[in-house]
Amino acid sequence: MIVLKTERELKLMLEACRISAEALKMAGEALEPGMTTAQLDSLIRKFIKSKGATPTFLNYNGFPGSACISLNDEVIHGIPSHKRVISEGDLVSVDLGACINGYTGDTAATFAVGQISPEAKRLCDTTRESLYEGIRCAVVGGRLGDIGHAIASYCEQRGYGVVREYTGHGVGRTLHEDPAVPNYGTPGRGVRLLPGMTIAIEPMINQGSAAIKTMSDGWMVKTTDGKLSAHFEHTVAITRDGPLIMTQL
């Protein structure tokens, strides 16, 4: 069931989205070589709590961190660990949410640590751009397939693999609501977009093949070919005035 939010609910949810966005920005600025993913996670948890919110991901389906932190060929769902040291030249994908007022935001970005290769930068730029291509289609009267098609075509034209096993989703009182928001689709097909829908759009884009594998911890997802992956995500409200990017500062 798709839950449409009222103006009042959107206002409450905006605060959760703003704190999520601020936490993500803080994480990107705090990143440095030598830091462990557990240290970064701890900074994120403390930041979210300092705003009077709670980290949505912590204990969600048993997830042990406040953020998913995935490096290089890790696509999503990296568990923060004291054993994972962040190095110069790494790509670090951080996915997090903050919950306050009974609503949650959900946002992600891939950050570069120091100097990265031109190929890695192109992957990140393309993934970020594809998110905005998708967001442009998040308009009243459009269809979910418009969003997915915009993302997939943008990335596949540039030679990248679009992960299909994981999707964006509705978000609001809970982290995952209907509908699923795939990063592929057929224009003009799928759920009709209505005012008050709030969805997380989140392309997960691989440098090589779209194929992925889940690791033995049951969480971490990696590319099967060992090539890089990037992930950008915003929580977006569909309004009569166009897409409202709720997790944009």
Ligand code: MG
């Ligand atoms: Mg999400």
